[in-house]
Amino acid sequence: MRPSPLMVSSEIGRLRSVLLHRPGKEVENLTPDLMDRLLFDDIPYLEIARQEHDAFAKILTDRGVEVLYLEDLAAEALEDREVRGRFVEDFLAEGHIPGEGTKAALRELFLGLPVREMVDRMMAGVRRTEVPQGRSRSLADRLDTDNPFAVDPLPNLYFTRDPFATIGTGITLNHMRTETRNRETLFAQYIFRHHPRFRDCTIPLWFDRHETTSLEGGDELILSPEALAIGISQRTDAASVEMLARRIFQDGQTFQTVLAFNIPKKRAFMHLDTVFTMVDRDKFTIHPEIEGPLQVFSLTRRGQDVHIEEEHATLEDVLKRTLGLDRVTLIRCAGSDPVDAPREQWNDGSNTLAIAPGEVVVYSRNYVTNRILQENGITTHVMPSSELSRGRGGPRCMSMPLVRDAV
Incomplete structure (x- = not known):
């Protein structure tokens, strides 16, 4: 070391x-x-x-x-696909997203982006209108909410x-x-x-x-x-x-x-x-x-x-x-x-x-x-x-x- x-x-x-x-x-x-x-x-x-x-x-x-910039170091730390996958799971778990359908859609969204763009989106927060639709939606996914974000900004x-x-x-x-x-x-x-x-x-x-x-x-x-x-x-x-x-x-x-x-x-x-x-x-x-x-x-x-x-x-x-x-x-x-x-x-x-x-x-x-x-x-x-x-x-x-x- x-x-x-x-x-x-x-x-x-x-x-x-x-x-x-x-x-x-x-x-x-x-x-x-x-x-x-x-x-x-x-x-x-x-x-x-x-x-x-x-x-x-x-x-x-x-x-x-x-x-040095936090966003640059974070993206560089997540270049490895396996590490990035673990990070996405940890990020979703700590976002307290109630609906499994929403969580699955966000997982797909994040992992489909280039790593730096993924980091920027996570930091910015994800509006509900930006979450891909079409997956099976649980009861928690269907509940009305006043929060316009599926993941809050930071x-x-x-x-x-x-x-x-x-x-x-x-x-x-x-x-x-x-x-x-x-x-x-x-x-x-x-x-x-x-x-x-x-x-x-x-x-x-x-x-x-x-x-x-x-x-x-x-x-x-x-x-x-x-x-x-x-x-x-x-x-x-x-x-x-x-x-x-x-x-x-x-x-x-x-x-x-x-x-x-x-x-x-x-x-x-x-x-x-x-x-x-x-x-x-x-x-x-x-x-x-x-x-x-x-x-x-x-x-x-x-x-x-x-x-x-x-x-x-x-x-x-x-x-x-x-x-x-x-x-x-x-x-x-x-x-x-x-x-x-x-x-x-x-x-x-x-x-x-x-x-x-x-x-x-x-x-x-x-x-x-x-x-x-x-x-x-x-x-x-x-x-x-x-x-x-x-x-x-x-x-x-x-x-x-x-x-x-x-x-």
């Missing part, structure tokens, strides 16, 4: 390789009636969203980052941060909070098992998608080669954080501490990275609303066990001690202004993607926070954001680093 091709030991090491997903027809398959179930507050305009996403990718490639896919996360040389293959997003992790499972880039490699699995508690990548931050920060949030359970800590401590990796951030369970604070990101060795963005109610626990390696202790110091002091720093700067979203801060927080003003120490990608619409970042010595690469931001996720949410340099 080859060694793992993955290595991410910080949030800020120079970014070398990253996974994105260019928004596709799944975004156009959102309807007002489906938005709540599919976790959207609005419907992005696909043409402009793609232009914005292409601008994001160009920022990265212009700075030497290898940009519009959250452009937030590649969440279905799996790179930590050290391994990954967490996540069990997502909601059914609609848990289906996304199936693509990552097949990529890491069957893609030529990964299949013959030793890649530790810190968490599996079949666990019974949830963990999402937006809650997983790598502060240093010795310390992680994990959010206990609307989408990630405390039990998952402890499970991850136990596994990663036992594997011989360099991580010695996990800081568990218990953040408010509300839509605006969906994941830890929507309220807190690392932008330099000693600088962090933060949404001021979490500072009061924030509860932090430290999980540390103690022989073969995990020691858990609640932290009663300020967040600055906890970060200084954990990272061995003399000082820490918390850059508050929109400078804590009572109007600007919640508006820019809603549009992910605290959600930045570091591509090197002190160098980040940000949304153009968060101009107040961006100015404050610049005043604190941070280089900002500003990307357009009118449509992508409607999905409630920023540059960090839209990217999964696979390789970073050490810092």
Whole structure:
């Protein structure tokens, strides 16, 4: 077996390789009636969203980052006909399609397509009008339904941060909070098992998608080669954080501490990275609303066990001690202004993607926070954001680093 091709030991090491997903027809398959179930507050305009996403990718490639696309890796992982057949069965099983006739028609549809077109159709969702007719139809097939889709679209896919996360040389293959997003992790499972880039490699699995508690990548931050920060949030359970800590401590990796951030369970604070990101060795963005109610626990390696202790110091002091720093700067979203801060927080003003120490990608619409970042010595690469931001996720949410340099 080859060694793992993955290595991410910080949030800020120079970014070398990253996974994105260019928004596709799944975004156009959102309807007002489906938005709540599919976790959207609005419907992005696909043409402009793609232009914005292409601008994001160009920022990265212009700075030497290898940009890989989820849809490409998935298609390449499914080139083998037998593997593709297993994937289709797993995909249909997790789609909870009630009618056997519909399921059989979809199986025939998917397997009759070229592999890349099959992947795109699965991601986009299949409208009932697109399902081939003529097969025997069960009672379940004949029931009236308000859902226009035989298979729901996966519009959250452009937030590649969440279905799996790179930590050290391994990954967490996540069990997502909601059914609609848990289906996304199936693509990552097949990529890491069957893609030529990964299949013959030793890649530790810190968490599996079949666990019974949830963990999402937006809650997983790598502060240093010795310390992680994990959010206990609307989408990630405390039990998952402890499970991850136990596994990663036992594997011989360099991580010695996990800081568990218990953040408010509300839509605006969906994941830890929507309220807190690392932008330099000693600088962090933060949404001021979490500072009061924030509860932090430290999980540390103690022989073969995990020691858990609640932290009663300020967040600055906890970060200084954990990272061995003399000082820490918390850059508050929109400078804590009572109007600007919640508006820019809603549009992910605290959600930045570091591509090197002190160098980040940000949304153009968060101009107040961006100015404050610049005043604190941070280089900002500003990307357009009118449509992508409607999905409630920023540059960090839209990217999964696979390789970073050490810092």
